Amino acid sequence: xxxxxxxxxxxxxxxxxxxxxxxxxxxxxxxxxxxxxxxxxxxxxxxxxxxxxxxxxxxxxxxxxxxxxxxxxxxxxxxxxxxxxxxxxxxxxxxxxxxxxxxxxxxxxxxxxxxxxxxxxxxxxxxxxxxxxxxxxxxxxxxxxxxxxxxxxxxxxxxxxxxxxxxxxxxxxxxxxxxxxxxxxxxxxxxxxxxxxxxxxxxxxxxxxxxxxxxxxxxxxxxxxxxxxxxxxxxxxxxxxxxxxxxxxxxxxxxxxxxxxxxxxxxxxxxxxxxxxxxxxxxxxxxxxxxxxxxxxxxxxxxxxxxxxxxxxxxxxxxxxxxxxxxxxxxxxxxxxxxxxxxxxxxxxxxxxxxxxxxxxxxxxxxxxxxxxxxxxxxxxxxxxxxxxxxxxxxxxxxxxxxxxxxxxxxxxxxxxxxxxxxxxxxxx
RNA sequence: GGAGAGGUGGCCGAGUGGUCGAAGGCGCAGCACUGGAAAUGCUGUAUAGGGGCAACUCUAUCGAGGGUUCGAAUCCCUCCCUCUCCGCCA
Numbered sequence: 001x002x003x004x005x006x007x008x009x010x011x012x013x014x015x016x017x018x019x020x021x022x023x024x025x026x027x028x029x030x031x032x033x034x035x036x037x038x039x040x041x042x043x044x045x046x047x048x049x050x051x052x053x054x055x056x057x058x059x060x061x062x063x064x065x066x067x068x069x070x071x072x073x074x075x076x077x078x079x080x081x082x083x084x085x086x087x088x089x090x091x092x093x094x095x096x097x098x099x100x101x102x103x104x105x106x107x108x109x110x111x112x113x114x115x116x117x118x119x120x121x122x123x124x125x126x127x128x129x130x131x132x133x134x135x136x137x138x139x140x141x142x143x144x145x146x147x148x149x150x151x152x153x154x155x156x157x158x159x160x161x162x163x164x165x166x167x168x169x170x171x172x173x174x175x176x177x178x179x180x181x182x183x184x185x186x187x188x189x190x191x192x193x194x195x196x197x198x199x200x201x202x203x204x205x206x207x208x209x210x211x212x213x214x215x216x217x218x219x220x221x222x223x224x225x226x227x228x229x230x231x232x233x234x235x236x237x238x239x240x241x242x243x244x245x246x247x248x249x250x251x252x253x254x255x256x257x258x259x260x261x262x263x264x265x266x267x268x269x270x271x272x273x274x275x276x277x278x279x280x281x282x283x284x285x286x287x288x289x290x291x292x293x294x295x296x297x298x299x300x301x302x303x304x305x306x307x308x309x310x311x312x313x314x315x316x317x318x319x320x321x322x323x324x325x326x327x328x329x330x331x332x333x334x335x336x337x338x339x340x341x342x343x344x345x346x347x348x349x350x351x352x353x354x355x356x357x358x359x360x361x362x363x364x365x366x367x368x369x370x371x372x373x374x375x376x377x378x379x380x381x382x383x384x385x386x387x388x389x390x391x392x393x394x395x396x397x398x399x400x401x402x403x404x405x406x407x408x409x410x411x412x413x414x415x416x417x418x419x420x421x422x423x424x425x426x427x428x429x
Numbered sequence: 430g431g432a433g434a435g436g437u438g439g440c441c442g443a444g445u446g447g448u449c450g451a452a453g454g455c456g457c458a459g460c461a462c463u464g465g466a467a468a469u470g471c472u473g474u475a476u477a478g479g480g481g482c483a484a485c486u487c488u489a490u491c492g493a494g495g496g497u498u499c500g501a502a503u504c505c506c507u508c509c510c511u512c513u514c515c516g517c518c519a
Contacts, residue, residue: 041479045488052488055500059447073499080499249439249476379476
């Protein structure tokens, strides 16, 4: 959420920055409401102060010996009643304005960082760096896509997944299930060793949690909802992790707080019909290990780089070629001020594919979720950052395509052997 | 699901209509004492919003929302949450 003071004082700045996202917001109405609410508050609190004075005066008179129902007190009572009525009126109006204002502000996305490059859409994103050699088919060699390998080796069962749930759900079997579990453990161990605190949060979250991290109110159609319970299936661990400290004031000395969490993630993928219909790339339910930082505002730039490096470290340990993309202003997510996407090389598909998205949100989520830090005597909003470290299904896809061998087996990176118990996947019954 | 208890400041805990943003304690910070520390003493120590260059000041907040009253942490109503016991259950 944006600062309503900024809206009052300099709406042009907001418009200028949101224009970079390709938006053309009309903030005049919202600004007027913000100013009105402020003026109303001034008048109301002035009246309340007067009412308080009268209340005290009554107490003093009575203690001073005046009759509680005498004329002197009655006059004050009358005054008090008039003020009370007026205050009630103003309060109601003020409350309405503030609700409208908040609703409006909750709909506005974060402002892009100064450092975020200009651009309209994903074609304007900027490649920052590459790591590793993309595997290309040798002469006479044809590389399979991961879903072909997975089906052939019996790692997944697509048809039965539809029977159990519906399309865009997957069932992993045997080595496939084991590999998924190995990847989760591997990543959590790695991040824990790097100082992240491991969290296993609820994956049903309430509306306040989704609002805090920015999924609501705007993107309700993207999440699965348990209508009877004010609970939603979390679309990413970013949601419960943000709310881990919702409505808290953290001591500056304990920052940064860094968390890593494995959760299943649930997304409706509305509007993606026909895209990535096969395999592990786009599912309603997928596993992800998330990285999350709460830090002081001054630290967030360095934190963003470090968090991204921590995600890249997983890819490097798994010997998977990738590139880092910086998203342009027009391609940023709702809550993000600045984002690096990591794209892993899918050797069979012959393309780079997003496997992690590492964002700094500035104080945008902190304001929504009321997360502050105490700095000396003052408190102020802190900064939050999140990133995948990594999406498990897509990691498995990349491993299958990257490690496929002429004999049909798949060679796994050495780092996984202790977790998976073998250095390769072979055909199973 | 049944029965009961309870939600007050960073924590514990007092407060049942009036000057209470709230005693006392703990914790924390500063100062004094000390060679240094402990102990001790003194002082300070909530959040949000508004106004002000600032000192400061106004308002609200004792789970949430409504009500009674000139005045509510305190009385009334509704809701939420937590805890304990029983039942059920991985």
